[in-house]
Amino acid sequence: MEENVNVTELFGCDVFNDAVMEERLPKKVYKELKETIEEGKELSLEIADVVAHEMKEWAIEKGATHFSHWFQPMTGVTAEKHDAFITAPKENGKVLLSFSGKELIQGEPDASSFPSGGLRATFEARGYTTWDCTSPAFVRHDSAGGILCIPTAFCSYTGEALDQKTPLLRSMEAVNKQALRILRLFGNTTAKRVTPSVGAEQEYFLVDKEKWLKRKDLIYTGRTLFGAMPPKGQEMDDHYLGTIRQRVSAYMKEVNEECWKLGVAAKTQHNEVAPAQHELAPIYAPVNIAQDHNQIMMRILKKVASRHGMRCLLHEKPFAGVNGSGKHNNWSLTSDDGVNLLDPGKNPHENKMFLLVLACILKAVDEHADLLRVSAADVGNDQRLGGNEAPPAVISVFLGDQLEDVLDQILKNGEATHSIKGEKFATGVTTLPDFRKDATDRNRTSPFAFTGNKFEFRMLGSQDSLSNCNVVLNTIAAEAFEEACDRLEKAEDFDKELNALIVEYTEKHKRIIFSGNGYSKEWQEEAKRRGLPNLPTMVDAIPALTTDAAIDMFEHFKVFTKAELEARAEIQYEIYAKAINIEARTMIDMATKQIIPAVVKYTTVLAESVNQVRAAGKTYNVSVQEKLLEKTSALLAESYEALNHLAEVTAEIEKKEEGPERARYCLDVIMPAMTELRTPVDALEMIVDKEMWPMPSYGDLMFIL
Known part of the structure; x- marks a missing residue:
């Protein structure tokens, strides 16, 4: 029998965490490092040298031979280069192992080889990675051996952010400063820091590796570009929270252990709605650590799948016709003395600080709905949002009955006098204990839903970085908090001004509140x-990054410069066009080399069958073969015509100017041409002999594991 895992011993065993630092570092060094982490004080090179030495010694004990500045460029994935601890050989041929404070604090990767949106030219290669000491280093074990990974930010030689981490840290500083002002207004003098915390629920699909290898579309694009629905999909709702298959259970066990070793608090696992779809959710962490942990988790999900003869699909819509995958971003604001600014308490109507924070967030989301939308924009998410499986592209806020009632009272009477309480839930079964219901239900169609003591942003795509949406959430909250504090700090009558401000913000921004069915056509019309802005696609959403309002806000809080925002918009257009171009060329390749030859072979067999039966010299009925031949030939001709059209319009992509024009061409011309090809091909898959069809079907991929 397999040994039981001791989770308490396993958790964080490969992380240079606070407990390890306290044990290994001299007291003075440990104290100074803690002050740097908690208060943002500058770390001296002398202290960094001591930390680096102990970090190296610890990493070597863990089997590490190399170190790496682990960073997150604007590719959406992580990047790293590995340097050995060895020094130049001495005269006797031996080497020493060393790691200096300078090597810990600063690295120098090539900045021109990553997306920069024009911030770096090819000849301007210098870029810097710098240690994010608030996120602990860790040793990762894989085929390369042990690698000491040091979480870092990545900036250009001239100081622009070239990564996902730098603006996130900037936005954390912005919301911290303004949230502390709110706490001070309500008499809290002990809090030193307010930190955005996030718990990110990660959805993913698992498919058999051998079948995956037979699908060029999955290999090149992460999603199926062709595929007819099997007789059964998710109609029976029997996969959601169903019994986990043994092969998947073994996989999940190893994923958990790998996560726990690296300090990722993997908590909840279950089957999701679609066949072959699953979810893994961690416990909350400060948002920059949550971002690092999510990147670690996605890597582990892929790595462990390969060990188990599977492939993990993180694309938002790997299969048409069944639910896609998202990443729910549960966001809250918590002070270092334990105050959650989004906790309404038992009597929300009496909690004036919470009502102020709530009113500010309604204002922030209403005024910057377009920025929230673009923060969740990617190519795969275009096919998922609003499809009766994910929130619509229109941003709205769900508050629930209790908070909506409190706000209604405030609007009618200038204040609220009571809060709806959760009723006793009677099961009707005497052997089951009664319990109290929550004061409000949940709404899974809402993009931005209040869920007790946090907001759940549900639009994020499954392969997306957590950074973009949290940069926006932190910064728009900081702006609203700042405006409120500027007024309240000058108020002669604080309570009167506070009530007036809550009423004003609620009245002005109540249009963003919606508790109904976000999937309905009626809501689209009502929105x-x-x-309310409706930005259905990534291409529609990208301009939100460079509006005057966005530039003014981000520059004011020093989160982005105008140049950085323009660069990110350019990168987004480029990513979209390149992704669609790859998908189109993959479809052309599959149709030309696999699908059409297979259908031609099938029609040949049908034709030979008709001729052979007729040649038998008897009046056998060949009407079935003839009808199949006629239908197949018609669909083959339609497919061939659509293939030629797709090839023609795809060849024109390079003639379009890079940026909005090329992206818009891909959306308006290439995407419809791809649909025109897929439609007859999927119909052919339902006719052609399975033995002749050149790739595994949806049924093979989703149900046979």
């Missing part, structure tokens, strides 16, 4: 009447 339009309310004046």
